[in-house]
Amino acid sequence: AQKITQTQPGMFVQEKEAVTLDCTYDTSDQSYGLFWYKQPSSGEMIFLIYQGSYDEQNATEGRYSLNFQKARKSANLVISASQLGDSAMYFCAMSPRSNDYKLSFGAGTTVTVRA
Amino acid sequence: DAGVIQSPRHEVTEMGQEVTLRCKPISGHDYLFWYRQTMMRGLELLIYFNNNVPIDDSGMPEDRFSAKMPNASFSTLKIQPSEPRDSAVYFCASSFGPDTQYFGPGTRLTVL
Numbered sequence: 001a002q003k004i005t006q007t008q009p010g011m012f013v014q015e016k017e018a019v020t021l022d023c024t025y026d027t028s029d030q031s032y033g034l035f036w037y038k039q040p041s042s043g044e045m046i047f048l049i050y051q052g053s054y055d056e057q058n059a060t061e062g063r064y065s066l067n068f069q070k071a072r073k074s075a076n077l078v079i080s081a082s083q084l085g086d087s088a089m090y091f092c093a094m095s096p097r098s099n100d101y102k103l104s105f106g107a108g109t110t111v112t113v114r115a
Numbered sequence: 116d117a118g119v120i121q122s123p124r125h126e127v128t129e130m131g132q133e134v135t136l137r138c139k140p141i142s143g144h145d146y147l148f149w150y151r152q153t154m155m156r157g158l159e160l161l162i163y164f165n166n167n168v169p170i171d172d173s174g175m176p177e178d179r180f181s182a183k184m185p186n187a188s189f190s191t192l193k194i195q196p197s198e199p200r201d202s203a204v205y206f207c208a209s210s211f212g213p214d215t216q217y218f219g220p221g222t223r224l225t226v227l
Binding site: 097101108 | 146148150157158159160163171204206208210212213215216217218220221223
């Protein structure tokens with residue numbers, strides 16, 4: 001079974017600054033995927049970024065980057081140059097890459113960007 | 116390309132009534148997932164299908180919940196009879212194998 005831990009229930013960040021959202025995980029699988037999703041107040045779940053457990057490079061997607069430290073079992077999301085539209089709930093999730101692809105989610109972190 | 120489509124977007128019903136939630140996955144995706152989101156329990160997987168076949172329904176709360184996928188482009192989640200504690204946002208998501216799961220907009224269910 002997988003467990004995802006997000007220890008920061010809420011964070012404030014100034015517009016144009018960077019923010020790091022913490023995520024640690026626990027799994028016995030050797031091959032797995034790590035995901036981050038954004039959920040704005042409107043409620044939809046928006047995929048942001050993916051990291052495979054065997055990927056040697058940290059994933060990046062525009063202003064989003066994933067700081068993957070496999071030995072520490074952490075997959076922190078970094079949002080650079082925060083914008084007001086980044087205010088949302090952010091979820092870290094993980095799924096095995098074998099024959100069971102169900103996602104396990106963390107509790108989420110609420111980010112509020114201040115002007 | 117169209118994303119995952121869910122209907123209805125909002126449903127308000129009375130306790131004891133039957134509720135049917137619908138989902139159309141992204142064309143070409145072979146996995147379909149149903150999740151439920153509540154404040155108390157967060158996001159939890161209810162059931163998922165591979166090529167229209169239910170693979171894991173261990174997250175289905177009880178016998179009042181049932182899900183079907185009669186073809187590759189349609190799935191339903193049914194609650195009969197509904198109870199107030201079923202009030203939640205229900206998400207459908209689809210993927211191609213182990214690739215990224217894309218979520219629909221969700222159905223906000225309120226059972227009075």
